[in-house]
Structures are given as structure tokens and as C-alpha cells.
Amino acid sequence: MAATYHQFEVVVVGAGGAGLMAALNLRGRDVAVLSKLYPVRSHTGAAQGGIGAALGNMEEDHWEWHMFDTVKGGDYLTDQDAAEILVRESIETVLELEHWGLPFSRTPDGKIAQRPFGGHTREFGKAPVRRSCYAADRTGHMILQTLYQQCIRHQVKFFNEFLVLELLVDSGRVAGVVALSIADGSLHVFHAKAVLFATGGCGRIYQITSNAHALTGDGMAVAWRAGVPLEDMEFFQFHPTGIYRLGILITEAARGEGGKLINGRGERFMEKYAPTLGDLAPRDIISRCIYLELRQGHGINGKWYVHLDLTHLGRDVIESKLPDITDFVRTYLGLDPVKEPIPVQPTAHYAMGGIPTDIWGRVVVDEKNRVLPGFYAAGECACVSVHGANRLGTNSLVDILVFGRRAGRDIVRYVSENDFPSLPPRSEENAEQWLARLRAAGNGSGGRRTSVAELRDTLQREMMDKASVFRDQKLLAEMDEILRELQQRYQEVTIQDRGRVFNTDLVEALELGFLLDCAQTVVAGALARQESRGAHSREDFPKRDDQNWLKHSLAYRTPGGQIELKYKSVSITRFQPQERKY
């Protein structure tokens, strides 16, 4: 089947917050938005607790305080030029959302309501501050809906259920993408002047995760295979409060509203580790403390979880301010958070790393931040880096909107100044061969069957054991070896569904390939980084080492499929690194 060719000035890949925000800022240009899902199914919709902006609606607040918290939260790996943009522009962004109709919760006097969140403080760390602007515990849902509503209003063109397989590069410029239409199995070549990746994270490399099944690192892996490095992949955030065994997120807003973490001995253990912020310390710290408690046998009844206790908040607060998580707990655990504490464990949540970009969402490909013309990235798949070694709660929603918008605006400039690059001949050839191999694999060969599920189970289980909250040289080296073997076995993976129409068996096989690549970069970065910083915690190197490691990693794919690491400097403007205590 021959590929179908399309031409658009701009192709946006991904229809979550970052992709839609970019598309809205590209109004009037010739734009196609590709998503492997249907509209409003993207994972932005699962964000719960709020979006951070120093509006000062409930108490005094300043963007400088927000910036400090973001930099300190990121354990000083945050690029401060980018963090300043993030926090300053978050204010106008939240107001713009309100102007577009987003139904924020309100204060008694009609302003956007705000609440405390982990790591967000007043006066540079003195006490928690109410900064998170929210709509109950459905803030991401409201953002995704509002952005999609605006896209309808402005008649944005969507290609739904299109999975991007390859980034096309010609003579040093991005020229488009190759995508699979899931509905009918056809290949499509999109010729474009500019391509924006807003494809989200890769949380499915881990067994216990808050991430949707769709979050398989597609954009990261596709960019990486095209020669783009991935930055800071060793930093992966575990959110402290996932529902036990399921990993479903229980928002930090539960603690923002006064919820307490309690171990098996009935202690509020966070007071011991973070005297000032306690249960509102940043996520990396709380996740580590939960692991420490669990390892000491301080889980509930000796099991691998602690309690998140909301019972003292009362039915009204719980049901009105945290209605969705209340529903989740009742549905999936069969218990009532009004009356009983919730069993929680850390859950893989967010990739701080990703495709390196500058403050305009332009993808940069080396230590000197050389731009790859025509290629943009925003949101979780990108690394600006505003989150450094650990992202603060609420800042992902800020990130997708602020940098989705900036990318959109810069693309407008870029496409007005540039013509279409030439399209490489037979652009679909690689993808065609790849799909043909997968579709034919195992057919009468008599060889052993290697199933996608089996490899993925191994990947997720082993990553959880060897490269999650705590790491060391031995475990990481083992994981590296396991990944090599999995990559080998992936070459002979087989699928059962041979059809063209809506072949999710094929889609899952492709996604597994993306996951393996992402996991490889996580482990390579983690193995090399001999220090502990933010979410990357090496038990054999427990201290932060600014002398040697205050730098971003860049993981390149060598032609042989191995990884080469390079490093680039961190932008430090207002806040010199200091010890991180809460």
C-alpha cells in the first residue's frame, strides 16, 4: 500500500495541553495536529491538584518566590533563565485560561481560588503558600477541555489516532514526519516546514505508575532515533501518593488541604525528615522517605505502603475539594476516605528529562545549544529545563502551557521566514520496512515466539526494582544488561493480529520499542551520574556533587544503537546552589 502524502506548514504531534496550546497560537497558519488518541483523551486530563501561579489571590505571593521554589525544588539543576520565564508567564497564562472559560474554583469574593502544594513557599522557604490555582481536583480535565473547546472554536484540523513513527530530516532541517493511521493501517507522510513534538512522557517504563497506557515515550524515542539527544533522562519523578498496587494518582492537593502521611507505627514520619514543610515537602524527598520507612518495616501491617489520612478533614472538604480522588478510592479500594486512611505507595509519575529545547521550544542538539531548524518540542517530552532534577507539583501544567505557547509563537515566525525543505526521497521506506517486518514476524518461521507483553512485563518490573526511587552501581549495571537483552529479543518480537484495521497489537509492539529506548537512556544517565540530586538518588553516592555534576546530561544514540553521553552547563542567574533542606 503506497503512503499518502500531505503538506502542512506545521505539524503538531500530540493533543494534550502543550500541543493544543501551540495549535491555538498557530491560528491562521496551515496546521495539522496529529494524536495517537482521540481528542480529550490525552493525559493532561488526568492532572488533578492545580496550576501554580503567583496570583496572590489568597495571600501575598511573588513570582520570585515561585522561581526560587522551582529552582530549589529542582535541586539547582533547573535552568534559571527558563524558570524565570515559566513563573512570570504562568500568571498571564492562568488568566488567559480563565478568559477562555476555564471553570476555576473561586474564592468567596469571586477570584480564582488557590491552595498550598508541595515545595511552594513564601519568602524563599519560610512556610507553605497558597499558589496552586485549581478547579476542585480536576484541574487538568478542565484545562484539556477548555483548550479543546477553543480548538473547535478556531477550527483546528486534527488527525486522530495517528501514531508518529519517524521524524524526517533533510540537509540539517526537519522536513516532516511519517505516521501510521491506526484506523486503517495506512502510512502517511506529512511534509512540513516545522514539526512540534508534544507527545508526553514515558511513565510506562515502570510497573507502578500514574501514567496512562498511552505514555510510552513515542516522541522522545522517535527524536532520539533521528539523532537528537535526550537530556537529563536519569531524573524520573516518583509521586509519593499512588494508590497501593494500582499506582493511580492521589493528588498532592490532598495534603495541601491538610491530609497527613502516617506510617505503620502511627507516626507522622515526614516531620522528622522535613521539619518546616513536613507532608508538603517536594515529591522526590517524600518518596524517598516513604521508601526508607518501608525498608525499616514501618509500613502498615508490615506491607509495602503507608497511609494518607484525610479523615480529620471532614466529609464536606473531602467531597467538595477532592471529589475525584474520593471517587477513585471508593471505586478501586472499596473504602471511604472520609472514614478510613488511604493506602499509598510512590508511583512513577513524571520524566524531568526529554528532548532538549531552548526557551522558545526550539530543539537544541549539542552542548552549545545548536538549534535543529524546524524542530520544536514542548511539555513532558521536552526538557527546557524548568524542572531540573525534580519537578514541583503544579509546574507541569504551567510548563505545557507556557512553553506550548512560546513554541507556537516561534513557529509562526519560523514558517513565515522559511520555505518548505525538500522531502527525502521515498520518505516512508523505513517505516514501511519496519511495519512489514513486525507484521510478518513469526510467520511459519518455527522460531520461538517473543511476545510484546512478556518483554514489557520484564522491562517494567525490572525498572521498578533496579532504577526507581533508590539506585546504585550494581543494580543499574544489571538493568543495563537486562535492557541490552530485551533490545535483542525485541528484534524478534511477534504479534498475533495481522490485520490492517485498528491493529492495537501492532501499536503496542511499536510502543514497546519506544519504551525500551527511553529506559536505556534513563539507565545510562543514572549509571554515569555519580551523585544524588533531586529524583536521582544513588545509595553509593548519597551526596550532591556540584563540583562534578552540576550539569545536564545529553544521551545520544550511536549508529550501533549504543549510548554516548555528553554534558552541558546549567543556566544560573538569580539563585546560587545551596544545601536543599525543607
Place this chain on the structure above:
Amino acid sequence: MQVKLRIRRFDRERAPEPYWSEYEVEAEATDRVLDLMHSVKWYQDGTLTFRRSCAHGVCGSDAMLINGRNRLACKVLVKELGKRISIEPLRGFPVVKDLVVDQQAFFRKFESVQPYLVAPEPPPARERQQSPEARERFDDTTKCILCGACTTACPSFWSNPDYLGPAAIVNAHRFLFDDRDTGQEARLQVLNERDGVWRCRTIFNCVEACPRGIDITRAIGEVKKALLLRRT
């Protein structure tokens, strides 16, 4: 425990007519139906096809007919259903393959009610003010995830596929009762058309089907009332 799944299949590349497949799956009472479907897809039959993403009831991908009721496969547990579970695609949408249905017409109807804030006045420098009471007025209908469970549970929609359906009306309601919005007139016109809100016969299937607990029939009633008040 062993659970027997009976799943309605359709794959036009393999057979012209739908058929049933049966699978035995080892399950725990607290497993989601989606977990069982994954167990089949990953370890028994890779051809079984369905949509899913978030797996906890917020993305709206996996609405289907489960033991005779529209539900999200990720939000219904085995203990609610017992050891025999039947799964079929949503009724009234064209089937693409197995449990995957074509939702294009559904989304076009959603778009037809102008589901976005209409407020032509330039906004203030800060947020528009809105009282908590005014915000509460349309809270229920902001929860919609466009999964299609309500519309495909509605007998009025089954008998007349041109009917706007509950989901589109819910999304119109979300803006009609938002005091920041000034687009009522155009929206009410669409709702007042022959295949608009008056096709609702207050059967309440939609309320039972909604995985977000939206009181849909009430919202539709409020839209009808707004239309009646507008006429006088």
C-alpha cells in the same frame, strides 16, 4: 477466581458478520474489567481490540456495554459483575473493529452546540469575577469526559441517530448556565431544532450510564426550561 468473558467481536477483514469469543481468565474480585481484557489481549488473543488509556475513569476511551449496561471498562470491578461478564461495543455507533466504535458523528454533534465560552467583550486585565454560587450552578456538567456512554444508552438516540443526544446537551448546559457566557441565543437555537433537546423522553438511561455521576436528565430538563422561558 475464574471469570468467563464473552466478548462481541467484529473484524471486517476476517468475517463479514459479528461473532462472539469466549475467554476464561483468572481474576481477583477487585480487578477492573479492563484488567481482564488486557489479560486476554496480552496472554491469550492479541487480536482482541479495544481503546483505553488512563485506566482510572478520566480519559473516556473505554466506554462499552458490560453486562447490559454502558460503563467504562476501567471503572467497573469484577466484584460488581460476578463470574460471567459479557462485553459489547456501544450501541448506535458504527463498529470499526471489536469494541472500537466510530465516534466522528458523536463529536460533530458536540461541536454543533458551540461548546466554548462566547464572551465577545474584551476581558479584564485580571480574571473575570465569578461567585462560588455562580460557579456551582454549572459544576455538574463540567465533569463530562465525552466517553459517549450516555448518548449510546439513550433509546431516543437508537431510534433517531440524528438526535443531538445527552452528551452534546450536557456540554451546551455547561455554557448556558455559566454567567460569563453570552452565547445563549445561538446555542439555544441549535438545541431547539427538530433533533435537539425535545427528542429527550426523560427515560433516565443516560443518568444511569454516566461514569462521572452527572445528573444528565436534570441538566436536560434545565435546558428545556430555558427554552420555554425564552419563548415567553
